[in-house]
């Protein structure tokens with residue numbers, strides 16, 4: 056798996072140090088009161104597990120299954136809510152966690168829905184934000200790292216379902232992308 060990586064963009068120790076600062080800011084910023092953390096599956100799972108163990112206040116954890124990429128390396132432009140039940144957020148403050156901010160469509164759609172469902176305060180945290188214009192206007196309060204506009208894997212992020220368990224964020228070799236794409240998503 057490690058051999059498939061062209062370049063490590065953000066190594067494990069750097070990520071872990073950054074999470075200390077993000078968790079401290081979250082602890083400081085949210086007013087007292089019930090806090091629901093919503094984890095966007097599956098990409099934000101690893102980020103959430105490491106970040107939330109650093110947050111010192113009581114939280115409730117919910118997950119949302121939202122599809123926006125459908126296994127390719129380019130956004131489909133459409134956001135689907137896949138769960139049959141939406142988490143109960145009425146009257147509660149919400150921290151939304153996602154792996155990466157790319158076009159902004161996913162967070163935009165989820166934040167809209169949270170407002171419709173009656174959340175009183177919604178803040179978002181992403182591990183990564185791509186440095187590019189957003190297709191959908193979205194403000195994200197906590198950003199781990201700004202990166203260039205390239206496809207990345209690891210630390211929760213996948214290519215065709217693989218590489219989520221790499222402990223760092225990296226860029227795949229072009230030959231690996233081509234081989235796996237041609238094989239219809241099978242590991243090379």
Ligand code: XMP
Pocket residue numbers: 098123124130153154155156157158159160161162205206207208212213214
């Ligand atoms: P949008 O475009 O809605 O995208 O901001 C957010 C979702 O798209 C996926 N995404 C990526 N996944 N490497 C990935 O593994 C990437 O470079 C990448 N860029 C976007 C991701 O699921 C994210 O939640």
